[in-house]
Amino acid sequence: MSALEYNPFSYEIHEDPYPIYARLRAEAPVYHHAGLDFFALSRHADVLAAIKDTELYTNTYGVSVEPSASHPAAQLVMSFLGMDPPRHTQMRALVSRGFTPRRVAELEPRIREMAIGHLERMRALGRCEFIGELAGVLPMDVISELLGVPSPDRAELRKQADTLVHREEGVFDVPPAAGVAFGKIWSYFGALVEERRRAPRSDLVSALLAAEIDGERLAPMEIQSFCNLMVVAGNETTTKLLANALYWLWRNPDQRKLLADEPGLIPRWVEETLRYDASSQAIGRVTNRPVTLHGVEIPAKKRVMLLLGSANRDERAFPDPDVYDLRRDTTASLSFGQGAHFCLGAALARLEGRVVLEEFWRRFPGYQIEPRGCARVHSVSVRGFAALPLELAP
Numbered sequence: 258m259s260a261l262e263y264n265p266f267s268y269e270i271h272e273d274p275y276p277i278y279a280r281l282r283a284e285a286p287v288y289h290h291a292g293l294d295f296f297a298l299s300r301h302a303d304v305l306a307a308i309k310d311t312e313l314y315t316n317t318y319g320v321s322v323e324p325s326a327s328h329p330a331a332q333l334v335m336s337f338l339g340m341d342p343p344r345h346t347q348m349r350a351l352v353s354r355g356f357t358p359r360r361v362a363e364l365e366p367r368i369r370e371m372a373i374g375h376l377e378r379m380r381a382l383g384r385c386e387f388i389g390e391l392a393g394v395l396p397m398d399v400i401s402e403l404l405g406v407p408s409p410d411r412a413e414l415r416k417q418a419d420t421l422v423h424r425e426e427g428v429f430d431v432p433p434a435a436g437v438a439f440g441k442i443w444s445y446f447g448a449l450v451e452e453r454r455r456a457p458r459s460d461l462v463s464a465l466l467a468a469e470i471d472g473e474r475l476a477p478m479e480i481q482s483f484c485n486l487m488v489v490a491g492n493e494t495t496t497k498l499l500a501n502a503l504y505w506l507w508r509n510p511d512q513r514k515l516l517a518d519e520p521g522l523i524p525r526w527v528e529e530t531l532r533y534d535a536s537s538q539a540i541g542r543v544t545n546r547p548v549t550l551h552g553v554e555i556p557a558k559k560r561v562m563l564l565l566g567s568a569n570r571d572e573r574a575f576p577d578p579d580v581y582d583l584r585r586d587t588t589a590s591l592s593f594g595q596g597a598h599f600c601l602g603a604a605l606a607r608l609e610g611r612v613v614l615e616e617f618w619r620r621f622p623g624y625q626i627e628p629r630g631c632a633r634v635h636s637v638s639v640r641g642f643a644a645l646p647l648e649l650a651p
């Protein structure tokens with residue numbers, strides 16, 4: 258058997274990481290990549306325990322594996338995702354004052370309207386590329402809608418957000434173009450926060466400027482970092498969920514037939530897609546002190562990748578994990594993380610998933626995918642398609 262290497266930058270891994278994950282779980286549950294000097298945990302129980310242990314594993318260096326994205330100033334870029342409790346708890350509570358379940362639920366009619374607009378345009382085309390027409394557009398527009406980004410600015414912001422996550426083959430760090438895109442997004446939100454400070458509206462940025470707990474408020478720059486986090490955390494991941502759902506249903510005709518008989522299973526379609534092929538495959542942490550796991554010592558101040566995508570396929574946590582099964586119990590799925598940093602946008606992502614797939618399935622239950630035109634995105638942690646060509650038979 259070949260030597261075991263897990264390199265999250267490799268295009269081969271982006272194509273299909275699951276055979277390597279299976280080997281990691283079996284042969285090297287505490288894997289160390291000597292060249293890139295990171296550790297990786299791949300079993301469900303280990304990943305879960307690590308996510309919950311915010312004392313041992315810190316978020317303050319950010320959650321990415323890339324060397325230049327790993328630094329103690331991560332909170333500037335990632336807001337409270339780059340913080341540990343108790344500061345994380347305070348910041349998240351303040352943001353939650355504005356980013357309420359009600360604000361999310363109120364977005365449903367608007368999300369449906371946007372989805373229908375895209376789908377009707379797609380119907381007129383007959384065949385189309387799903388990422389360009391809908392999946393790559395809608396999530397960023399929903400975030401823009403929520404934050405209060407005006408329509409004319411959205412296309413440019415979306416372009417920068419895409420550049421931010423793109424990775425070149427053979428480059429094991431954040432490429433310069435991504436740094437430039439980050440700078441543009443950062444200054445855009447700086448100006449937006451300042452505008453809303455002077456003239457508040459009904460959007461989330463204005464609500465965050467007004468949010469207060471025990472006399473504490475968010476500084477404008479903290480809101481700017483939060484806007485940035487929303488783009489990084491909520492855009493690509495949701496795009497990938499939508500396309501992955503269409504792809505895996507198409508690859509599993511028995512599940513497609515099941516859905517045709519029971520369209521009420523659409524929320525299960527969302528959940529099983531998230532488990533089976535997690536949009537966010539890995540999150541990073543850094544050890545505060547040495548720890549020994551399965552006989553391997555991880556020294557202090559080492560980068561550890563928590564492989565959510567592998568945990569979701571762990572045979573110790575899910576029966577027949579490699580089977581795509583809409584009826585399965587996905588409660589143990591780690592796709593949105595767990596514990597203190599559990600995805601703040603999970604309800605929004607689920608809402609977007611359900612609404613888009615409901616409207617899509619209603620119109621195009623006979624859809625087909627053209628496999629030759631499919632292309633994968635190359636990212637260290639985000640998994641899914643850059644292109645997914647569809648034939649839209651009703």
Ligand code: HEM
Nearest residue numbers: 320337338490491494495498540593594598600601602606
């Ligand atoms: C399918 C879509 C999504 C997936 C798979 C996903 C996944 C995740 C994961 C795994 C984390 C935990 C990161 C960690 O522990 O290091 C996270 C955190 C977060 N997500 Fe999501 N996410 C999605 C959509 C969204 C959306 C739509 C938003 C907001 C618009 C969002 C906002 C956030 C925020 C703010 C955090 C940080 C929470 C904290 O640090 O307390 N996410 N997400």
